[in-house]
Amino acid sequence: MSNTVVKCEKVEKTYQKDSVPVYALRGVDFEVNAGDFVSLSGPSGSGKSTLLNVIGGLDRPDSGEVTVDGVALSGLSESELTELRLRKMGFVFQAYNLIPVLSAQENVEFILQLQGVPQAERRERAEAALESLGLADMSHRQPGELSGGQQQRVAIARSIVSNPVLLLADEPTANLDSGTTEDLLGLLRRLNEQENMTIVTATHDPIVMSYTKRQVHLRDGAIERDALAA
């Protein structure tokens, strides 16, 4: 197997909006290699979220094929897709990432628990993940007792604690101020550089793009530009 983590071939996705077709993705060919740190940018409605969702198996393309870590997603049932996400992917959304009744520590352990990891190992790994994101002394707080930036850090801790092959983030910094945004991006860059974590993030924000190794620009459901950072 090559070091290709994501492979999109001629991926098309059309939505119907008031019986008018909306072309969200028009034949996207796109590959992500292990160790990539990719930003998906483009105007609102250009298809960033749709592409991320299709890669994450949250949405199915109308045609074309998406392959993640060698598994073709079109052949999987809904529950197999859920299982695939659990085993291979980490997700960070713009908001509402955490289970409000669980502490930071429990939110991070949650994924490991779903994976069937034994308790002692679970605790150790969750503590390590929180520690690496500078959240060690907040591990017992519930999401409601954390700031937006802290919540997003917990979400990142949760998404990486299971060592996924791919981390998908949809506008993870959209609700954060610029200082906090830079903190978070610093963490993502460190993850990418030190742990070789493959990251794809959708964003509007030039600051975010400036942190990524590769910038993919979408327009009207097609890739307009795909460039490595200078």
Next chain:
Amino acid sequence: MSEAALSPAVESRPIQATGLVTRIAWRNLWRNKRRTWLTAGGIAFATLLVTFAMTMQRGAYGMMIESATGLIEGHIQVSHFRYPDDTKLEQTLTKAAELMHAVDDLQGLEAAPRAGAFALVSAEERSFGGFVWGVDFDREVEMFTFFNGIQEGRLPQSDDEIVIGRTMARNVGVAVGDELVMLGSGKQGGIAAMAQTVVGIYESGQAELDRTLLFTRLTAVQNVFELGDELHVVSIRIPDHREVYEERERIQGALGQTYLVRTWDEYMPEVVQAIEIDRIGGYLMYGAILILVSFSVINTFLMIVFERTREFGMLLAVGMRAPLIMRQVLTEALFMWVVGVAVGWGLASVFVGYLMVEGVPVAGFEEIAGTFYISDRIYPAVDAASILTAPVVLLIGTQLAGLIATLRIRSIAPVEALRGE
């Protein structure tokens, strides 16, 4: 593609999720305390109401059965096999002394021997049909309330004395101290005639009895109607009517199959019917209450699922399968039930417990109760059904409610759920 074909790419290991699901469900329960208390309060109220009503119903039935069987019929009757359908003089229990011995040997029972015959009852120029029972007054007074209803005079003390009902006395035109003549036929076919003095007049409140039944001593009936050592009925009382079937078996076992041993529900079907009708009415009411509460639980859980659509979308997105999310919500419904039933039971045990000691006065019953020296209060009676019916039905109701609400989870698309912050 099957899941096996995916392995090891997407391997699905069974996980121990009970602890996780339980913890989240319990904490979720208290996310909206007010709503939880309202819903659990409905469950508690239904539990209290249904448990209270059922124990009261059982208490009332017990009282009905006790007063019906305690008047004169008894809980259990031993007779000849054909006697109930064909009340002829010759359908007798032979060897009465031996039989009574056998019955008296059974611990914890009281038994009264009786022999009865149809007779034409006359005084002066008027005659009416009647039924003369020969009884053992000492035993009858011990066992039954009927002879507490003697309004005038006293009970017979010799074989030529008799008590009759108020209506019979009026019909025939006799009073205490007057002479009465009974004419019938003996078991061997001879003419049976007896002349007796009315020493008492009773009023049972039941017109049929007051008009037809006369009571004299057992030996008088046995002699006049040529019965010798024979009886028609042995009427038995047991300490607790709820054990009537066990007691019947015990008696039948001791006496053998030559006797017909019947329980009160066989010879007093009208009591059974009254209870059944009331029971059905009760079940309709309980059904309505429990269904109503279940609907409020459905409503609560539909709201819960609606409010948490985005959260469930996130859970699906990060890899929690829909059935596990459903289990989490069903566990929350289970906790709702546990809280509601615990409160409901707590209240019911205090309330019903108090009434088991104090009783509930029955309006308009005091006078009859006074006459027959029976209780004018209902005491709730607890049994497994009265305690468990509401919780079991509500368990099914809340789980169904949870299930109906969670069916929506299956159709949540994570993308839709997470869209539009």
